[in-house]
Each structure stands twice: as C-alpha cells, then as structure tokens.
Amino acid sequence: MAETTARKVELPVDFAVREHRSLWGDAWRRLISLNTARLGMVIVGVLLLVSILAPIVHDYNPKIDSNLEERLKPPSREHVLGTDNLGRDVLVRLIHGARYSLVVGVISVSIGLIIGGTLGMLAGFIGGATDRIIMRCMDVILAFPAMLLAIAIVAVRGPGLNNTMVAVGVVFIPIFARLARSMVLSVKESEYITAAICAGATGRRILWRHVLPNILSPIIVQTTLGLASAILWAAGLGFLGLGQQPPKPEWGAMLSDSYKFLAKGAWWVIVSPGVAIMLAVFGLNLMGDGLRDALDPKLQV
C-alpha cells in the first residue's frame, strides 16, 4: 500500500526528463501556441514567398504590359481578378507588387531602428545633457503627426520609392529612440549592470553584452508592428502619387491609378489591391500582438 502511494506521487513530475528550454525557445513555443499568431505567420510567410518567387518564376515588365482589347474586364477564368484600364491582369500586378511593400517596410523600419535605437540607447545610457538634447530633438519630430511628416518629407525630396523609404524611416526614428531609452533606463539600475561595472567592463561592452539583450523583446515587437504601419503609410504615399510611380505595380499606386474607373462600375480594380494591403498589414499586426504576448508573459491578461 505504502509503495504504490509513493509511486503515484513520483510519476507526474519527472524533473530529470524535462528538457532544457531557452528563453527564446520558450517564447517560440508560446508564439506558435497562439492561433492568431499562427495565422499572422502564415500570411507573412505567403507574402514573403510571393515577393521572392514572383520575379524568379515570371518576368514582368510593367512598361510594355498593356492589352487595350481587354480593358476593364471583370473577373473571369482568364483574368481571375479582372483587368485594369490598360488591360493589365490585376492578379499578376498584385503578385509583382508584393515586393515593394515588403522592401519599403523592411528598409524604412531598419532606418528607424538603427538610427533611433542607437540614439535612444545612448540617451538612456549616458544621461545628463546628452539625454536632454537627443530627446528634445526626438520630441520635435514626434510632434508632427506621422503621416503628415512623411508627406512633408516626400514633398521636399520629391516623389519616388527611395524617398518614401527615407520619409517613413524618419518617422520611425523618434518612436524607436523613445522605446530604447525607456528600456535602457529601466535596465540600467539592475544589479547585473552594477556587477558588470564592478567587474571593470567598458561602457561599450556593457551596452552590447548586458543592456542590448535585455531590451530586445519590446524592440522586436515594435519592429513587427512598425513593419505593418510602414506598409500602410507607403501605400498611402503611393496613393497620393508621392510614392512609387506608375506603371510599377505598387499597391497604393495601383489604387490611385484606377480609382477613377469606379464610376464606371469597375469595382475589381479597387477591391483587390486594398485587400492585399489589408491582409499584409493584418498579418504583421497579428504577429506583433502574438510576439508581445509570447515575449512578455507578465503582460498577458
């Protein structure tokens, strides 16, 4: 009798067998256990695949693509999403346009992350007058509503994809700077930083080896959500005619190209580019929300 009881207590918790889990492994496990995050990853994965594979599988030249006999045809078996005012297949253009959204997102967020993150970390780490000057400048940039600032920058530098990336990147600089600074400030007072200082570590080593890894998770979350906003803003600039110029099949530019034909009842030229933008942004938002829950279990409500 006594023996069996002892066994029953031992069985459910077997410490020896439990495998080692790293912080990132743990976060990954939590991430893929969330339905919404999985959906987000699938959408982003498809977007990635499409934008990488499209130019390899099919060579598309927007400059010579037109077929005036097939103008503004509704969706059919030949043209699944219909054709636009120059008789171009909307689906083909959508697929080849995926790349632009992705490139704009990645490059502009990188600009914001690298410049803003560095400035914010320095401000938080050094403190004093450096902190005040950097953050005052960031406040000034932040005072402009994001989209307005992006439009103003493109207005100065002229329309185009490169300037769109610069403009959206500048918008991100103060956002990442603030985030990095506040994280550094909260980490700076921890005992392990004091220990590193006592051990004689240099400022640069402390910043890279001790501070950076500990502020990474909110920055990863912000980066994912930033990609979503960047795609949205770039599409907005494209729509206003300030971003990527036609005939290149950027999604926002496609919308601005063809919305005049709505009055003729050509809904298909408008619906699909918008849905494409929304899906891409939706996927990234889902992923960002999932990452936030996965990386910071304390925040889970």
Place this chain on the structure above:
Amino acid sequence: MTRHIINHLLSLILTMLGVTILVFLFIHLIPGDPAIVMLGEHAAVENVERIREQLGLNKSLILNLDAMGQVFRGEISIGEGFKGFFDSQYFGFLGRLLQGDLGRSVHEHTPIADLLKLKFPATVELSLMAMVFAIAVGMPAGIISATRRNSVFDNVSMIGALMGVSMPIFWLGLMLIYFFGVKLGLMPTYGRFPVYLSLETVTGLYILDSIITGNLEALGLALKHLAMPSVALGTIPMATIARMTRSSVLEVLQQDYIRTAYAKGLRERVVIIRHALKNAFLPIITVIGLQVGGLLAGAIMTETIFSWPGVGKWVYDAILARDYPVVQVAVLIITLVVAIVNLAVDISYVYLNPRIRYE
C-alpha cells in the same frame, strides 16, 4: 499642480519652437532657389523678386553672425548688435507668425489667414464627427467584448477591430463611395454641401450653422455629406479605441473591489458602469487624445478622396502646386492643434485620477 501645468506648457513652447525651425527650414531643404522652386523655372523676374523679398532670402538663415563680428570690432553698439543678431530669415518668419501674419499663398494671391478661416472649420467638423463615430461605436464594443470575454461577439469584434487598424483609410473611403454612392446612389460622393445651394454660415461648422438658423433641410444635407467621410476617417480611431477599452476594462475587472462589488449583490450593470468603467477610463481617454494626431493626418487622404474643402485637401493641393508657404502654415497649424490636445490630455490626467500627485 500649477507647477506641473507650467512645466508642460514650457515644454510645449520649446517643442513648438523646434517645430517652427523645421517648418521654416522645409523650403530651404528643397534643392535650388526657393523662389524659383515655388514659381517654376519660367517665372517672370519681377515675380521671383517679389517672392525673394517676401521671404527675405537675402538675409542669413537662422542667426546673423555678422552682427556679432561687428560688435566685437566696435562698429556698432551692443544693443544694435543684439538686434542685428536676430535679423535673419527665421526670426523674421517667427516674428510674422507671432503677429498673426501667416503670409500669402503664392498661387492664389490671397492671405493664407483668410484661406485658413475658410478651410479650418471644415476639417474640425469632419474630425469631430469622425471622433463621435469612433467613440460611439468603439467604446461600447470594447466594453461588451471585455465583459463577454471569449464569446463570439468578443472574437468577431476584436478581429474586426484589428482589420480596422490594418485597413488603408483611403481604400475604405473608395469602397464606401463605390457602394453607397455609385452602386446604391444613396449618398453624395464629394463635397460638404450641394454646389448649387448656399448655406448661411455663422461658425463655419455646417451642422451647427443649420441648427442655429433652424434650417432642417440643410441639416439633413450637411449630415448626408458628412456621413461617409467621417466613417472612413473614424475607422482607425474606432478600432484602436475598441481594443484599448477592452484591455483596460479587462484589467479592472480582475481587481478585488470588483469581486467585492459582486459579492455585495450588486447587479452586473451597476458593477460595470459604476465601478469598472470609472477606473478603466484613464487609459481610454489617453488613447482618444492620441488619436487626434492620426485623425488630422488621415484627413489629408479622406479629404482628398471626398473632395472635402478642408485643411487636408488644402495641404495636398498646395504640395502638388508647390505652394510652399501654404504647406508651411498648414503643417504648423495641424501640429500645433495636436500638441495642444495632447497637453490637454496630460493635464486632464490629474483631474481624472486623484492617485497621481505631481510634486
């Protein structure tokens, strides 16, 4: 408390000074002579001269360092030097702004202040209406989602909210125009008011004007024109408010005093309204305040699509026409309004939440 407000005000003034510097530098960042950039390469010489004169382009940019040199060399007195030091393009620009002189539109040859008086109420009306829509739909949706957590309503409205945040508003606007304007023919697709009618204006806000003058027909027409643009513009704030309301109410619902309130035998409605909402309000108010910036920037797209004669469309047209004095003023005004609203939100904190004490 007073010190807290003064601190915030000072920092607002400092930030706005920085903003004026950036806005001033704006036309100088465009490659080329600003006067020629604005008027085009084939402009008449006297027009270029007029613009150069207006902008004071022959003075130094921000500070006149020559004046300092003259003081050191004893050529002028310190007082004159001090005055000369600030005799620059930037301080000229700032001085005129502070005196209420906003300059002239290059293309329309009218004072910008007059144009602004015409355009600003249109944007205010649109933004207010969008905000009313956002709050009226977003807050109840968030509250119901939080109280019926993981229900079908919760899941559907939260996925809907996330889609709302992910939607390009110009696209939503186009879809509304197509569906309600072109297909069903129910709604006017552009403008604030039928072009063939005129409205007696008092405040410039058409809804208020038609109520004041007791013109019910005009009220209906104004509301009809306002409906689609404000739904398009209000969707992102609505979705954001719904998400914030839900998480804020959820957090409060887990507090002990909510359990106590239930244990006292209070009805659910009383617990939610009297105990939970009151305490969940602070983050919601913040989010509502923060939406104003996005709203005014979003107005650029919405007004362009719906041909709404407000500040947003004005900026866009000015950018295309290279009417940079207009762009400068409009950007400045929008930024100032956003800054003031944010300040108001900050200050309202203290009144709303007695737990916050600023030393």
